[in-house]
Amino acid sequence: MPRALFEKVWQDHVVVEEPDRPSVVYIDLHLVHEVTSPQAFAGLRSRGLRVRRPDLTVATMDHSTPTLPKALQVLDTQSKAQLAELEHNTTEFGIRLYALGDEKQGIVHVIGPELGLSQPGMTIVCGDSHTSTHGALGALAFGIGTSEVEHVLASQCLLQTKPRTMEVRVDGRLSPGVTAKDIILALIGRIGIAGGTGHVIEYAGSAIRALGMEGRMTVCNMSIEAGARAGMIAPDDTTFEYLKGREFSPQGADWDEALARWRKLPTDQGALYDHTVELDADRLEPMITYGTNPGMAIPISECVPSPTDFADGAQREAFHKAMVYMALEPGKPLLGHKVDVVFFGSCTNSRISDLRLAASVLNGRKVAPGVRALVVPGSQQVKRQAESEGLDRIFKAAGAEWREAGCSMCIAMNGDELSPGQYAVSTSNRNFEGRQGKGGRTFLASPLTAAASAVTGCITDVRRLELGPL
Amino acid sequence: MVPKFTSLVSRVIPLLVDNIDTDQIIPARFLKVIDKQGLGEHLFADWRYGSDGLPLSGFPLNQAENQGAEVLLAGHNFGCGSSREHAPWALMGWGFRALISTGFADIFRNNCLKNGLLPVQVDRGISARLLADLERDPMAKVAVDLESTTLRLPDGSKVGFPIDSFSRHCLLEGLDQLGYILSFQDRIEAYEGRARCPLPV
Numbered sequence: 001m002p003r004a005l006f007e008k009v010w011q012d013h014v015v016v017e018e019p020d021r022p023s024v025v026y027i028d029l030h031l032v033h034e035v036t037s038p039q040a041f042a043g044l045r046s047r048g049l050r051v052r053r054p055d056l057t058v059a060t061m062d063h064s065t066p067t068l069p070k071a072l073q074v075l076d077t078q079s080k081a082q083l084a085e086l087e088h089n090t091t092e093f094g095i096r097l098y099a100l101g102d103e104k105q106g107i108v109h110v111i112g113p114e115l116g117l118s119q120p121g122m123t124i125v126c127g128d129s130h131t132s133t134h135g136a137l138g139a140l141a142f143g144i145g146t147s148e149v150e151h152v153l154a155s156q157c158l159l160q161t162k163p164r165t166m167e168v169r170v171d172g173r174l175s176p177g178v179t180a181k182d183i184i185l186a187l188i189g190r191i192g193i194a195g196g197t198g199h200v201i202e203y204a205g206s207a208i209r210a211l212g213m214e215g216r217m218t219v220c221n222m223s224i225e226a227g228a229r230a231g232m233i234a235p236d237d238t239t240f241e242y243l244k245g246r247e248f249s250p251q252g253a254d255w256d257e258a259l260a261r262w263r264k265l266p267t268d269q270g271a272l273y274d275h276t277v278e279l280d281a282d283r284l285e286p287m288i289t290y291g292t293n294p295g296m297a298i299p300i301s302e303c304v305p306s307p308t309d310f311a312d313g314a315q316r317e318a319f320h321k322a323m324v325y326m327a328l329e330p331g332k333p334l335l336g337h338k339v340d341v342v343f344f345g346s347c348t349n350s351r352i353s354d355l356r357l358a359a360s361v362l363n364g365r366k367v368a369p370g371v372r373a374l375v376v377p378g379s380q381q382v383k384r385q386a387e388s389e390g391l392d393r394i395f396k397a398a399g400a401e402w403r404e405a406g407c408s409m410c411i412a413m414n415g416d417e418l419s420p421g422q423y424a425v426s427t428s429n430r431n432f433e434g435r436q437g438k439g440g441r442t443f444l445a446s447p448l449t450a451a452a453s454a455v456t457g458c459i460t461d462v463r464r465l466e467l468g469p470l
Numbered sequence: 471m472v473p474k475f476t477s478l479v480s481r482v483i484p485l486l487v488d489n490i491d492t493d494q495i496i497p498a499r500f501l502k503v504i505d506k507q508g509l510g511e512h513l514f515a516d517w518r519y520g521s522d523g524l525p526l527s528g529f530p531l532n533q534a535e536n537q538g539a540e541v542l543l544a545g546h547n548f549g550c551g552s553s554r555e556h557a558p559w560a561l562m563g564w565g566f567r568a569l570i571s572t573g574f575a576d577i578f579r580n581n582c583l584k585n586g587l588l589p590v591q592v593d594r595g596i597s598a599r600l601l602a603d604l605e606r607d608p609m610a611k612v613a614v615d616l617e618s619t620t621l622r623l624p625d626g627s628k629v630g631f632p633i634d635s636f637s638r639h640c641l642l643e644g645l646d647q648l649g650y651i652l653s654f655q656d657r658i659e660a661y662e663g664r665a666r667c668p669l670p671v
């Protein structure tokens with residue numbers, strides 16, 4: 001029987017399958033960060049258990065780490081204690097840790113692929129919903145809760161009910177100014193933030209194939225914003241080229257063996273999905289969110305909807321609540337709306353290609369007076385790469401802040417945050433109430449849209465800015 | 471370790487907003503803890519307290535008559551967003567033992583089941599009827615019975631709710647799922663023996 005990518009990876013990892021029971025699934029790579037792991041290690045300790053496979057467990061510090069250069073010691077006492085706890089736990093249980101100050105430290109979903117830890121055909125979990133990012137390499141990767149972190153630490157396995165599958169086909173060619181971020185925002189706008197519940201999404205089609213690895217990560221990253229368990233993309237030459245020579249990628253004869261195995265992963269002709277959704281890449285525009293969940297997204301040139309656009313009472317209610325929180329008027333355009341802060345960063349859009357896009361717009365231009373622009377690379381390695389290309393100089397010359405790696409204003413745990421009432425265009429993934437700081441208001445968009453808006457000080461369609469050469 | 475869930479009879483607090491995400495249930499600034507204690511205090515913090523830090527009297531959790539209620543009636547897609555298990559810990563910390571909604575986000579639902587917090591999924595009609603009952607009589611009670619997987623509405627009618635038989639069994643017995651996984655130790659070893667080591671470490 002022809003099998004889809006998901007099916008192949010799933011079947012490869014089932015340890016126990018019994019009727020009326022969730023399957024016991026083996027986990028190849030367990031990523032750990034400071035916020036969702038302390039209680040899991042404590043649980044382990046209280047039961048007198050060890051970590052079964054410390055060699056398949058990798059930890060980093062990212063959520064509450066400071067990003068101000070030279071101020072890496074300035075932390076509130078709670079964050080300090082949490083980071084110390086991770087250090088203590090990883091030392092006690094023999095787990096590799098990319099601690100604050102390490103030259104490979106960074107956001108967990110940036111460093112996994114970057115180090116070559118995340119590979120095609122693997123099962124990957126982390127106590128973090130954006131673990132779906134790693135699916136871009138053809139892995140089955142999903143977020144879990146802290147109880148499950150403890151399960152994986154103790155057993156290297158997880159209990160899972162088999163999810164359903166959804167194919168998202170994106171065919172055609174993206175127009176200039178339209179990016180991977182716009183594909184995924186358009187999808188979430190279409191199927192809604194619960195549209196993928198219970199499903200693993202496989203992204204396919206010519207527009208997906210045409211994306212580089214980092215664009216694919218952006219797409220898979222926000223699968224969770226559509227409610228999906230995971231997002232996956234079949235590995236191809238783009239994937240293999242990306243992986244070749246990375247620190248943890250197979251080398252020599254192992255590489256050839258791995259390549260042969262990986263080439264068998266793509267979905268077989270004729271494999272079936274439970275659902276299929278199609279998007280036409282030719283017709284996509286830069287997208288932006290106007291509300292308080294990522295499904296409240298529109299093409300940037302369109303107006304904010306009106307209450308009458310929602311048939312369902314609960315949806316109308318949610319829309320109304322979002323309008324109040326965002327202090328926006330229904331039916332009005334977003335273009336030209338003032339912006340106080342522009343945030344470039346997060347596991348969605350903080351990789352080198354994202355920074356290059358942002359720099360291509362900011363090069364030779366200035367951040368508008370009164371606007372605060374923050375560029376937070378996803379990892380120390382991304383930071384160094386950007387500096388070697390001179391991108392940091394472009395950002396600084398434009399008047400933007402160039403920071404150390406971390407989650408930063410995506411989650412506002414480290415002191416980088418919006419003030420109440422401020423408007424931000426952000427390249428991150430969540431525009432929930434208070435996500436970027438209590439009372440802060442977020443417009444999610446691509447690095448291009450964010451950069452164009454930073455320059456003008458208001459929401460701007462990058463296609464209307466004359467692009468200078470990088 | 472996991473509290474048992476068999477049945478309960480309780481008043482219901484309605485919070486019928488769709489897509490309540492876990493950042494609303496417990497904002498990120500309260501995630502800097504290394505244990506599970508005291509999170510109930512911060513449940514729905516940004517909706518529950520004013521900028522002066524004082525409880526907002528209009529928010530249901532702050533109303534005297536709602537203290538002690540064990541059931542929350544929430545809108546669709548409850549618990550979406552971040553995977554933080556601090557969300558069910560905070561809900562239980564406040565005193566909730568069961569949640570009624572037309573739909574729960576996947577990770578959140580999993581997290582609830584691992585903590586003895588029962589997600590009760592009903593269809594739109596039932597949710598609307600329960601809300602109407604509560605508007606007529608805010609003191610009305612529901613009965614949640616996991617043995618028979620039924621919810622008894624204030625008018626006495628009963629509806630079933632879905633839950634997989636494994637989770638139901640674990641909740642009824644207060645079983646911890648890690649114990650179940652570890653009972654397959656030899657199968658896990660056998661798998662490791664035949665599977666290639668995933669990482670060259």
Ligand code: SF4
Binds near residue numbers: 406428
């Ligand atoms: S960047 Fe934001 S979404 Fe990504 S892992 Fe960090 S906090 Fe989570």
